[in-house]
Amino acid sequence: MNFSDTLLFASGSLRGSRSRTLLMMLAMSIGVASVVILTALGEGARRYVTGQFSSLGTNLVIVLPGRSETAGINPGMLLGQVARDLVVDDAQALLRSSAVRRVTPLAVGTAQAAHGALNREVVVAGTGADFLAIRHMDMGQGQFLPQMDFNSAMPVCVLGDKIRRELFGTQPAVGEWLHLGDRRFRVIGVLAAQGESMGMNTDDLVIVPVASAHMLFNTQALFRVLIEAKSRDMIEPAKRDTENILMQRHGGEKDVTVITQDAVLATFDRILGALTLAVGGIAAISLSVAGVLIMNVMLIAVAQRTQEIGLLKALGAPPAEIRRLFFAEAALLSMAGSVVGLVLGEIGSLAIGQMYPSLPVAAPWWAVLAAFSTALGTGILFSVMPARRAALLDPVMALARR
Amino acid sequence: MIEFSQVSRSFTVGDQQVAALRNIDLNFTAGEYVSIMGPSGSGKSTLLNLLGLLDRPSSGVYKLDGMDVTTLDDAQQAQVRREKIGFVFQFFHLVPRLSAAMNIELPMILAGIAAEERKERVSTLIKSYGLSDRADHRPDQLSGGQRQRVAIARATIMRPVVLLADEPTGNLDQTTGKEVMALLEQLVEQGVTLIMVTHDPMLGKRASRQVGMVDGEIVADTRGTK
Ligand SMILES: Nc1ncnc2c1ncn2[C@@H]1O[C@H](COP(=O)(O)OP(=O)(O)O)[C@@H](O)[C@H]1O
Numbered sequence: 001m002n003f004s005d006t007l008l009f010a011s012g013s014l015r016g017s018r019s020r021t022l023l024m025m026l027a028m029s030i031g032v033a034s035v036v037i038l039t040a041l042g043e044g045a046r047r048y049v050t051g052q053f054s055s056l057g058t059n060l061v062i063v064l065p066g067r068s069e070t071a072g073i074n075p076g077m078l079l080g081q082v083a084r085d086l087v088v089d090d091a092q093a094l095l096r097s098s099a100v101r102r103v104t105p106l107a108v109g110t111a112q113a114a115h116g117a118l119n120r121e122v123v124v125a126g127t128g129a130d131f132l133a134i135r136h137m138d139m140g141q142g143q144f145l146p147q148m149d150f151n152s153a154m155p156v157c158v159l160g161d162k163i164r165r166e167l168f169g170t171q172p173a174v175g176e177w178l179h180l181g182d183r184r185f186r187v188i189g190v191l192a193a194q195g196e197s198m199g200m201n202t203d204d205l206v207i208v209p210v211a212s213a214h215m216l217f218n219t220q221a222l223f224r225v226l227i228e229a230k231s232r233d234m235i236e237p238a239k240r241d242t243e244n245i246l247m248q249r250h251g252g253e254k255d256v257t258v259i260t261q262d263a264v265l266a267t268f269d270r271i272l273g274a275l276t277l278a279v280g281g282i283a284a285i286s287l288s289v290a291g292v293l294i295m296n297v298m299l300i301a302v303a304q305r306t307q308e309i310g311l312l313k314a315l316g317a318p319p320a321e322i323r324r325l326f327f328a329e330a331a332l333l334s335m336a337g338s339v340v341g342l343v344l345g346e347i348g349s350l351a352i353g354q355m356y357p358s359l360p361v362a363a364p365w366w367a368v369l370a371a372f373s374t375a376l377g378t379g380i381l382f383s384v385m386p387a388r389r390a391a392l393l394d395p396v397m398a399l400a401r402r
Numbered sequence: 403m404i405e406f407s408q409v410s411r412s413f414t415v416g417d418q419q420v421a422a423l424r425n426i427d428l429n430f431t432a433g434e435y436v437s438i439m440g441p442s443g444s445g446k447s448t449l450l451n452l453l454g455l456l457d458r459p460s461s462g463v464y465k466l467d468g469m470d471v472t473t474l475d476d477a478q479q480a481q482v483r484r485e486k487i488g489f490v491f492q493f494f495h496l497v498p499r500l501s502a503a504m505n506i507e508l509p510m511i512l513a514g515i516a517a518e519e520r521k522e523r524v525s526t527l528i529k530s531y532g533l534s535d536r537a538d539h540r541p542d543q544l545s546g547g548q549r550q551r552v553a554i555a556r557a558t559i560m561r562p563v564v565l566l567a568d569e570p571t572g573n574l575d576q577t578t579g580k581e582v583m584a585l586l587e588q589l590v591e592q593g594v595t596l597i598m599v600t601h602d603p604m605l606g607k608r609a610s611r612q613v614g615m616v617d618g619e620i621v622a623d624t625r626g627t628k
């Protein structure tokens with residue numbers, strides 16, 4: 001029997017018993033669709049978190065004052081004893097490393113901001129010109145801080161979009177004066193609205209040169225130093241250089257913590273990747289349940305088609321041919337079921353994507369491939385027994401019944 | 403062409419051995435028209451199943467065209483059935499979802515014959531069996547006589563050396579039964595070997611050789627009393 005004839009004959013017998021075929025296809029497609037949708041969700045969550053992290057900046061290395069034994073992002077570490085302050089000259093020194101592209105210090109505090117009769121409490125960030133590039137932010141109007149020595153103060157500021165709205169309303173802000181505490185700053189630019197990223201809302205920020213912030217807060221200490229490595233591969237060298245340079249400058253003491261965004265990201269990536277796999281695996285189990293169903297329905301089909309099988313044998317079909325026919329049926333069924341399931345899964349993922357637009361829901365290609373081959377595999381695996389039973393059928397007995 | 407020597411077949415029913423055939427010696431030559439008669443339970447169907455390689459003897463040797471076919475494995479026996487043996491059953495055994503033409507085509511599909519040749523042979527046979535206007539009908543849309551004619555067409559499409567028929571008219575009324583017999587005898591005239599089991603002595607007598615069975619043994623074997 002030719003391959004194409006085998007397929008034709010098998011599809012003919014599938015069409016011959018429509019409700020049985022539809023039932024099995026349904027089971028198969030639900031299994032496949034759930035694999036696709038669940039992995040799409042898991043992958044969506046992973047991509048969402050990854051996206052949030054990279055909106056902080058790419059190839060980021062962050063220096064925190066104070067030594068932390070467990071290098072993680074623990075807000076408690078901010079309160080740890082600070083052996084020696086992190087200062088702007090430290091930040092400046094880090095540019096010596098060949099792995100580093102940009103460095104910017106960050107000093108943070110709160111101050112009362114006032115314009116005319118309007119005033120409110122704001123978060124003031126003292127930093128350098130490269131902050132904009134390192135943090136991947138865009139300007140709405142005007143200019144960002146100019147390139148200048150970290151040690152020189154200048155009475156200029158850049159506003160977050162929300163601050164601009166609250167203090168200036170519809171009036172133009174660029175070129176106006178803003179009071180921060182007891183000092184005056186000229187507004188030279190407004191950030192484009194960014195929205196929330198990793199809990200820090202830049203719309204609520206007033207940015208000034210780091211030396212100006214230090215004067216405002218009457219301190220020399222930095223909150224962070226942000227470093228951008230030259231490339232992904234340079235993250236580790238940049239981290240090492242940073243540690244070495246700062247140890248040198250701090251009299252041989254390791255009194256800072258250097259974290260890479262990469263390490264944190266990798267951890268999240270691993271956790272969420274494992275989650276996706278686990279969820280997909282659970283869905284794959286539902287596929288094998290579909291397989292068991294297929295087996296049972298196939299066994300019933302063998303019983304129902306005893307006569308036909310006996311006849312095929314009488315007409316000269318060897319046992320292997322009978323087995324092939326049942327395998328072909330199972331393969332066609334699971335293939336059709338998988339295709340329907342993939343379509344259902346894609347539609348489901350799209351629908352979820354519509355409901356939660358911020359979640360990049362899409363099944364990864366490996367999940368689609370795995371769902372398809374698992375479906376095909378279970379379909380064929382679970383048809384082994386029915387096919388064997390059919391092949392072993394005694395034609396005399398089969399034909400004796402009318 | 404067919405040689406049975408000391409062929410026995412017994413079945414185990416419960417803890418008892420039931421002998422359906424006892425030490426049968428029987429030869430058939432090509433082109434013979436043989437009827438097998440006997441009371442119910444005398445072993446006629448068992449004999450025919452052995453002849454058609456649907457069953458294996460408990461002991462004895464069966465040679466077909468000079469080849470010992472009892473020692474072949476299942477796949478090899480299937481090939482012999484495909485190429486040399488045609489079956490006609492009392493209950494037709496057509497595949498219900500397939501059209502008359504497709505049922506006739508089935509043995510050639512199993513044999514892996516190319517589609518064009520299949521179509522050609524089917525249409526020729528359908529015409530000569532007077533089934534042209536029924537080719538696309540499914541079995542449940544056919545009369546009993548038509549069904550048996552389709553079954554005979556299916557049994558002969560591979561041009562077998564022997565045609566085995568187990569009560570081919572047993573499920574038909576007298577007139578259609580006669581029509582079917584006429585078709586079978588026409589095939590005999592064309593040179594087909596026909597071995598037919600029947601209950602009906604009137605039909606049995608038409609054969610050129612009549613084998614009588616009782617209780618698993620051959621009790622009569624007469625020729626040429628037509
Ligand atoms: N599969 C079987 N299992 C047990 N006994 C069987 C089987 N097939 C046939 N027999 C027995 O063998 C004997 C001959 O049966 P069979 O060849 O069908 O007779 P006939 O066709 O002449 O009516 C009967 O006694 C029957 O009961």
Ligand SMILES: [Mg+2]
Nearest residue numbers: 443446447448
């Ligand atoms: Mg019988």
